[in-house]
C-alpha cells in the first residue's frame with residue numbers, strides 16, 4: 001500500500017518557508033541545510049555531507065539542550081529513569097514476566113518529566129490521572145508537583161511494573177501520593193469513582209497504547225472524569241513525525257494518532273495546543289460550558305467571588321497577632337495590604353512577609369487614636385494604590401482590673417483606642433469608600449462584647465467592645481445604601497504570646513480550656529476564613545452582623 005502523502009494534505013504548508021523567508025528556528029535551519037544538501041550536485045559528496053552534518057548537529061542537540069537548561073528531575077526520579085533504560089526488558093519478557101515486550105524507549109524523557117511537573121504545579125492540580133505508567137518516572141514527576149494531599153492515580157496493565165515502581169518510589173517522600181490501578185486502562189477508567197467534584201481529575205496524562213487513545217478519550221469525556229477547567233495531556237501526539245510526514249506514514253500507531261488528533265481538533269467543545277515536547281504533547285481543555293438559566297446558574301463561581309485580586313485593604317494593628325493573620329488571609333486572596341501599627345518595625349516585617357507572597361504591601365507607623373494619623377494613613381494608601389476597598393479596624397487593648405478598682409485612666413484609654421478610634425477610622429474610611437461607590441469595613445470586637453468572660457475582670461474592655469458592636473450596626477444601617485458593608489468579627493480567647501507571657505493570665509489558661517466545648521483556644525488562623533468572607537464580594541448582602549469565632553466558648 002503506497003504511503004499517504006502527508007504534505008499533500010497540509011495545504012502546501014512547508015516547514016522551510018516562513019513569513020521572513022529566512023530560516024528562523026532550529027527546525028527551519030535544519031530544513032534549510034537538508035534542502036541545500038538535496039540540491040547539491042551528486043558530484044559534490046563532501047558538500048552534501050557537510051550540510052547533513054550541520055543539520056544533524058542542530059536536530060540531535062535539541063532534546064539534550066532542553067534538558068540541560070531546564071531544572072533537572074529529582075534524584076529519585078532520575079534514578080528511576082536510569083533503571084528504566086538499563087533494565088533487561090527482553091530477558092524479563094522471555095522469562096514470561098511481562099505479557100508485552102516492554103522497551104526502554106517507553107519511558108518519558110527527562111525533559112518531558114519536568115515539563116509535566118511544571119504543568120501540574122502551574123495548574124495547581126490536586127488530582128492527576130496517568131494512563132500508562134511504565135516505570136513510574138512521569139508519575140513521580142507529577143506526584144512531586146501536586147500538594148501533600150494530592151494524588152496521582154496511574155493505570156497500568158503489566159503487574160510486573162507495579163512491584164518495579166513501588167520499590168523505587170518508596171525512596172521518595174512523594175511516593176505515597178501515587179496509587180497504582182492494575183489492569184486494562186479502559187476497564188479502570190470505567191470503574192474509577194468520579195461522582196463528585198473532588199474525585200474528578202485536574203490533569204490527565206494519556207500515554208498508553210496509541211490505538212486505545214480514542215477509547216480512553218471517549219471514557220474521559222462521556223464519564224465526565226475531568227474537573228471543570230481541567231486539562232488532558234496527550235503524549236506522542238507527533239508520533240515520530242508520522243502524523244504529518246511521509247516517513248512510515250501508514251504505521252498503525254501513526255494512523256491512530258493522526259485520526260485521534262483530527263477527532264479532538266474538530267470537536268468545538270475543546271481547545272487544544274500541540275507542543276513539540278519530545279514526541280509531541282497536546283494539551284486539551286474543555287471550553288467552559290455556556291451557563292443558561294437563572295441567577296444561581298449564571299453567577300460567577302463562589303471561589304471567584306471570594307478572590308480579592310485588585311483590591312486594596314488596610315489592617316490596623318497589623319504588625320502582629322490577629323491583625324497579622326488577617327493581613328496574610330487578605331494577601332493570600334490577592335489583595336494589596338497596608339499594615340498600620342504603633343510599632344512601625346513590626347508593620348514593616350509583616351509587609352516583607354506579604355511581599356514574599358507576591359502582593360503589594362505598605363507599612364505605616366501610626367497611633368490610631370490620633371486624628372492626624374488617620375488622615376495621613378488613608379491619604380497615603382490612596383496615593384500609593386489609588387483606592388481603598390477593605391478596612392479592618394483591629395487595633396485594641398485589654399487591661400484587667402476589678403471594677404471596684406478600675407481607674408479613670410484605664411477606662412478612658414480603653415475606650416479611646418477600642419471604641420473612639422474604631423469609630424473615627426470607620427468615618428475616614430467610609431469617606432473614601434463613598435467616593436469609590438462602596439467598600440467593606442470589618443471591626444474587631446470580641447466575644448466579651450456579648451458575654452462576660454471569667455474569672456478575669458475587664459469591665460472597661462467588655463463595655464468598649466460592646467460599643468463597637470452597636471456602632472458597627474448603626475454604621476451598617478446608615479451606609480447600607482452607599483454600598484458599604486460594616487461587620488464585626490468577635491474572636492474568643494486567642495492563644496497568643498500576650499497571654500502566655502502574662503503572669504496574671506497564665507494560671508487562667510487551663511480554666512479557659514475547660515470552659516470551651518472544643519477544649520481549645522482560638523488560633524490566629526481560625527479567624528482567617530471569616531475575614532476573607534466579610535472582605536469579599538461573596539458577602540455583599542451581609543451587613544451589620546457579628547461573627548463570633550470562639551469554638552463554642554459562649555455556648556456554655
Ligand SMILES: C[S@@+](CC[C@H](N)C(=O)[O-])C[C@H]1O[C@@H](n2cnc3c(N)ncnc32)[C@H](O)[C@@H]1O
Pocket residue numbers: 100106107108130131132133134135136137138139155156157158161183184185186207208209212
Ligand atoms: C509509553 S509507556 C508509559 C510511560 C510513562 N508514562 C512514563 O512516564 O514513563 C506505556 C505504558 O502503557 C502500558 N499500557 C499499554 N496498554 C495498556 C492498557 N490497555 N492499559 C493500561 N496500561 C497499558 C504499558 O504497559 C506501558 O507501561
